[in-house]
Amino acid sequence: MMGTVRITARVDYAVRAAVELAAAAPGALTCDRIAAAQGIPSRFLQSILSDLQHARLVTSQRGREGGYRLALPPAEVSIARVMRVEQGFLAEVHGQRPEDVEYSGTAVPLASVWVAAREAYRRVLEQVTLADVVAGELPAPVAELAALEEAWRSFSDEAVADRGR
Numbered sequence: 001m002m003g004t005v006r007i008t009a010r011v012d013y014a015v016r017a018a019v020e021l022a023a024a025a026p027g028a029l030t031c032d033r034i035a036a037a038q039g040i041p042s043r044f045l046q047s048i049l050s051d052l053q054h055a056r057l058v059t060s061q062r063g064r065e066g067g068y069r070l071a072l073p074p075a076e077v078s079i080a081r082v083m084r085v086e087q088g089f090l091a092e093v094h095g096q097r098p099e100d101v102e103y104s105g106t107a108v109p110l111a112s113v114w115v116a117a118r119e120a121y122r123r124v125l126e127q128v129t130l131a132d133v134v135a136g137e138l139p140a141p142v143a144e145l146a147a148l149e150e151a152w153r154s155f156s157d158e159a160v161a162d163r164g165r
Helices: 009-024 031-038 042-054 079-087 110-127 130-135 140-147 155-163
Strands: 058-061 067-070
Touching: 009 031, 009 042, 009 067, 009 079, 009 130, 031 042, 031 067, 042 058, 042 079, 079 110, 079 130, 110 140
Parallel strands: none
Antiparallel strands: 058 067
16 A cells, blocks of 8 residues: 555646646636646546535636635645545555554554554645645755655665565
8 A cells, every 4th residue: 555655636636726726826717727737637627626616725706807716825725635635535545544454463563554654644745735836845854855866766666676685
């Protein structure tokens, strides 16, 4: 579960749409404008914007000055908050929260590993706001992680390297 961080297209699109809205804040953008700016299929984006609106992260207005707007200042909206709208939990094991997983025998400590991995993931996603992304300035702890050379290597690269040892 934790070897590869999987971010679905829907989650990726939701975060990218929210970043576009953050960049335009307090102004509004049409669905088509967001879709064009981010290369997101418009019909798919309409559904995502509806989800974000239902979660009270986005508002919409009809008319000449209409479009979608963030409902909150970009500095108050974390990446994790947007992600949860589309996927619920940030991490799960076989459809369960890591803390609800039960193992037996020698695997019992694995539940703690999954909980710790989720917490590390959550700490990054909760720290970064839409305003940070728009400004291109990540919080120092996140920027430090992103600057690590090994952070840019894929899990499959590591598996190949491990096999060679």
